[in-house]
Amino acid sequence: MGVALARSAQWTAARYGTRALETTPLNEAILEEIMMFVESFIYKHPQEAKYVFVEPLEWKTNLDPSAFESGYIVSETTVKSEEVDKDGQPLLFLSVPHIKIRSFGQLSRFLLTAKDTKLKEAQACIEANEGPVTKILGLDYNTMKEDTSVVNILDKITKEEDPASEIKMKLGKLLEQLDLHLLNHSLRHISLEIRLNPTIVKNDIELLKHFSGKGEQTVLESIDYTSDYEFSNGCRAPPWRQIHGEICYVLVKPHDVETLCITCSAEGVFLNGGKTNDEGEINYERKSEIYKDLVTFLKEKSAKFSENMSKQDVRFSEEWKKEKEEPKEAPKKEEAAAPRKALPASSKSMLEKNQINFGKSQMTKRLEPSLNWKATIDFKEHKSLLRDIQEEKRGGRLERSGPPVSPGRAQLIHKSAEKIEEMISESSSESEEDEEPPDHRQEANADLPSEYWQIQKLVKYLKGGNQTATVIALCSMKDFNLAQETCQLAIRDVGGLEVLINLLDTDEVKCKIGSLKILKEISHNPQIRRNIVDLGGLPILVNILDSPHKSLKCLAAETIANVAKFRRARRAVRRHGGITKLVALLDCAQNSGEPAQSSLYDARDVEVARCGALALWSCSKSYANKEAIRRAGGILLLAGLLKTSHENMLIPVVGTLQECASEENYRAAIKAERIIENLVKNLNSENEQLQEHCAMAIYQCAEDKETRDLVRLHGGLKPLASLLNNTDNKERLAAVTGAIWKCSISKENVTKFREYKAIETLVGLLTDQPEEVLVNVVGALGECCQEYENRVLVRKCGGIQPLVNLLVGINQTLLVNVTKAVGACAVEPESMMIIDRLDGVRLLWSLLKNPHPDVKASAAWALCPCIQNAKDAGEMVRSFVGGLELVVNLLKSDNKEVLASVCAAITNIAKDQENLAVITDHGVVPLLSKLANTNNDKLRRHLAEAISRCCMWGRNRVTFGEYKAVAPLVRYLKSNDANVHRATAQALYQLSEDADNCITMHENGAVKLLLDMVGSPDQDLQEAAAGCISNIRRLALATEKARYT
Amino acid sequence: MSYFLITRASSTIGTRSCLVNYFLLDWCTRGLSLSCIYLYFYFAVKKSEVECLLRVFHSLVEKANVRLNNFGLDRNAFRAILHSIFGMTDDMLMNRVFFAFDKDNDNCINAKEWVKGLSVFLRGTFEEKLKFCFEVYYLNGDGYISREEIFDMLKNSLHQQTSEEETDEGIKELVDITLKKMDYDNDGKISFADFEKAVKEERLLLEVFGPRLPEAKVQCQ
DSSP states (O other), X not given: OHHHHHHTSOBOSOOSSSOOBOOOHHHHHHHHHHHHXXXXXHHXXXXXXXXXXXXXXXXXXXXXXXXXXXXXXXXXXXEEESOBOTTXXXXXXXXXXXXXXXXXXXXXXXXXXXXXXXXXXXHHHHHHOSSHHHHHHOHHHHHHHHTOOHHHHHHHHHHSOOTHHHHHHHHHHHHHHHHHHHHHHHHHHHHHHTTHHHHHHHHHHHHHHHTBSSSSSSSBSEEEESOOOOOTTSOOSOHHHHTTTEEEEEEEEOSSSOOEEEEEETTEEEEEEEEOTTTOOEEEEEOSOOBSXXXXXXXXXXXXXXXXXXXXXXXXXXXXXXXXXOOOHHHHHHHHHGGGGGTTOOOGGGHHHHHHHHHHHHHHOOOOOOOSOGGGHHHHHTSOHHHHHHHHHHHHHHOOOOSSSOHHHHHHHHHHHHHHHHHHHHHSOOOTTOSOOOOOOXXXXXXXXXXXXXXXXXXXXXXXXXXXXXXXXXXXXXTSOTTSHHHHHHHHHTTHHHHHHHHHTSSOHHHHHHHHHHHHHHTTSHHHHHHHHHTTHHHHHHHHTTXXXXXXXXXXXXXXXXXXXXXXXXXXXXXXXHHHHHHHHHHHHHHTTSTTSOHHHHHHHHHHHHHHHHHHHHHTTSHHHHHHHHHTTHHHHHHHHHTXXXXXXXXXXXXXXXXXXXXXHHHHHHHHTTHHHHHHXXXXXXXXXXXXXXXXXXXXXXXXXXXXXXXXXXXXXXXXXXXXXXXXXXXXXXXXXHHHHHHTTSHHHHHHHHHTTHHHHHHHTTSSOOHHHHHHHHHHHHHHTTSHHHHHHHHHTTOHHHHHHGGGOOOHHHHHHHXXXXXXXXXXXXXXXXXXXXXXHHHHHHHTTOSSHHXXXXXXXXXXXXXXHSTTHHHHHHHSTTHHHHXXXXXXXXXXXXXXXXXXXXXHHTTSHHHHHHHHHTTHHHHHHHHTSOOOHHHHHHHHHHHHHHTTSTTHHHHHHHTTOHHHHHHHTTSSOHHHHHHHHHHHHHHTTSHHHHHHHHHTTHHHHHHHHHTSSOHHHHHHHHHHHHHHHHHHHHHHHHHHO | OHHHHHHXXXXXXXXXXXXXXXXXXXXXXXXXXXXXXXXXXXXXXXXXXXXXXXXXXHHHHHHHTOOTTSOSEEHHHHHHHHHHHHOOOOHHHHHHHHHHHOTTOSSEEOHHHXXXXXXXXXXXXXXXXXXXXXXXXXXXXXXEEEHHHHHHHHTTXXXXXXXXXXXXXXXXHHHHHHHHHXXXXXXXXXXXXXXXXXXXXXXXXXXXXXXXXXXXXXHHO
């Protein structure tokens, strides 16, 4: 208890005067544990509870004397316990408000008396009594422990003749047990906060291991943990050492020095006392200075290591040094973070890369070498408590570290948080343009264009000139065709990029402007983008966003817009607070609404906002950035900008919104902020790009019904329909058709579209369009064809043939939509004839073999109306060789949607007796029975229908009973879905033709449920339920009759 | 009489602030040239700014301790101001700025020249600044910036390299680059038309041969 209290509990800053415990979750948890211990003490250890403390625990209590009941002598202001020690002194003495307690028994009772306030009392007690253990067991006991040897304690205790000594020792052990428990407990709390840190250490040691081994070329001969046991928090140090921030101990054998036993702790890396000879224990004492990481440490200790390290990879050390010099913490974090994902790759071919990673990771993490612990760890784990505590005492004395949560650790916590965030953002869907292109540098001796030499000369002036020369050089550099890759790469290859970025860090506004103007142009090149990020350009760019100079802001934002086209860059922008600053740029234009400002400023403010929006557009491709934009209040500002009429501003704004609309939060906000209205308005703009993005945004948002209605209410359907007529701009067409698709999910919208003759146009778009357009067009038609008029319309416009033709495609999304559309058309018998003639059913059927479950399900759904409406359906189905077997086998799928659709298809197939016979032969009954235990109402409904159909053949009813399909079916009646009820009642009716099934149903309480169904307004349900009941009843009567005759 | 004029002047521009009148009166009594008061009719500088400029001028003149008969700032005083207030360091450039300010070539900047010069200096329109810069850059009065002048102006713009020759070589190349960029009519010197065209294309070239105007960061404050 003592150690835990001294080390883990978080005391308030006021260390002098009254000590007070801070109210933190950790402290509360510790108090709670202590209370539990004390409260249960009297029951668990009645002997020890009577032990009289050497000194009483004293504190001020708020408890009223009247709260004490039997066992106490209560007066107005004092309470004495009836229990007394051998000198006749009461064990509990309360003289308001001071209380003295001298045994655990009394302590337990006191806490029980205190009831609700016991937490406060316990806290007061611990605050008032420094060193409770000393008071309880006496000073000598505490000093005894300092001698560290258990044997000593035991000796001393046994030497004392006092009969209480045994109890005292037991008590001591109990307290130590509690102490260890508390330590473990608080450790769990603390380790929660630093959990990533051990992972980092681990990764680094793994990496070092990778480059270790025999031979002269490796960096180390060996590196090993002392312990094979890894705690759940990733540390390998024993719990009582983890408290001090120690993570693990490593044994390192460099080529030229003796084996080193190293401690890796949150504070840094240092040499410890090494293994003690006999038991393999580690002497935790620090024997060397603390180094900031393992590499520094090893370089210091082993010349060979540093030599080989630099030999292995020159770049490694360069990077390393550079980072060391880098004063800012931010880029470091980023760089260290970035290569993290590459860590797992450990093949030899990645040697170089790993080296770099290793070096970088060194910067942010601390490694800890350890001592030879390995052999003893398991043994140690199970060693007696006393021993552990002894260990702890010793460590505690040697440890020089201060409070457990040191600033260093706080930093680490911060870093690990960064890392988590990064992982999240990496796992997000940022697929586009994320593949970083291979870096290709121009061959030095290849035929270099003349520009190369001219640019080289200019860069020379950039490097060596004062600001005047620099500006001249920048201006003439701008005269080159910077859109040309040769020039872009030439600037980089002669080292111009570094200088340009460097210039951004100066105070020279003109140089900054010139440099940004060039960077803005050349950052169109993907390689240059990557180089800019590698050179740490983004933090500088982000800082420039704060500049009071508007053109600087604009240029910086535009450059960021170009650079942030790949994931790492976007992350860097966010990491350095760029999103907030960019969002702040949007605010400029808002103020300019005030009439007081001149139009000149107006224009510049609008330009700033435009550039900000442009950069946000690029950044908004990352999930985490979308979040950041939202948090920075970007939605409102974007919505505000949307009301302006500057076209070139609207494009990035709508682009950002469209990008962000993939997030639910944004869609809600877009609806709430009346953004739809403006989107619709801008659909009418002249600018094709703007139209495209507006349509795209509508497409993203229109999954929501309200939004669809809003689009209609604001008159957005007409412009959408009219935009269909212009088919030259395929991207816009895709966006527009997408918007139409999503909007047509609402029936009212479909009616409008029909008014605007959009459906005819859509049919016309079924041919000669790129897939992105086709997916949307077909999707829209699929929605439209849910209505009779539109089906007729589609048929009349000749839409069926192209639809059926599309069934042979390979694009999954397209296939899902096409099958849906074809299925919708097939509801119309006339259309069905056309589909049949075009062999559409065969095509649909073959899609059941598609590997993608969505396609399978969609195809199966489409087959249902086909079979229903085809003439001579049975014959048609049979004509598909192997078709029925295929369908039955799909029942083995584990996708609910597929299962439901296949059940529906089987229901239709089974209408034909011959086909039913075939599928029965293929084992449809056991497969259906197996599915019976499901909670999915859609599947339940179609399954029940299929079962009811399949009952009509041979012994199938009996077989369903045998495969135990009946009991689950009865449970379906408890579902909330009326469709399920109907289908189930019908199935049960069919099944009840078999006596055994009737018995099962009756046993499962079907009769009561069915009786309720008889009262349903649904006739089919009524009929089926009644039929089923009558079958059950008839069986009962027959049985009775048989019994009495 | 003068007071009457002043009130007339301020009422013409629609401001009747007693405070302004008071200041104007104050200046008159201190013997400032009345013509200065009309400056704000001719320049884009705001009235209050003119007032400030004049006050600054007055205090500077007092500090410079010049003879009263030649009321104004002489070259040295002006250069000191440029150096301390606008952070210019290049002697030659400061001289040129002085000459550009000193319209009447009397080697002394009077209050009118001061306000006029600074109005361009601080608040000038683009065209004004353009003209001002060009004036600062050509000095032999022929209306052209010659190759030699450019060389003079740029000669300190490179860090000393290994040898004098090499630096000279570098400067020459820089002059070539500049001429290539700015000399549109290829006559080996930069005319105002050339200058105007180049600067309009790239505003950074406004102070191409060395900083002539107060720093942008000063402007922003």
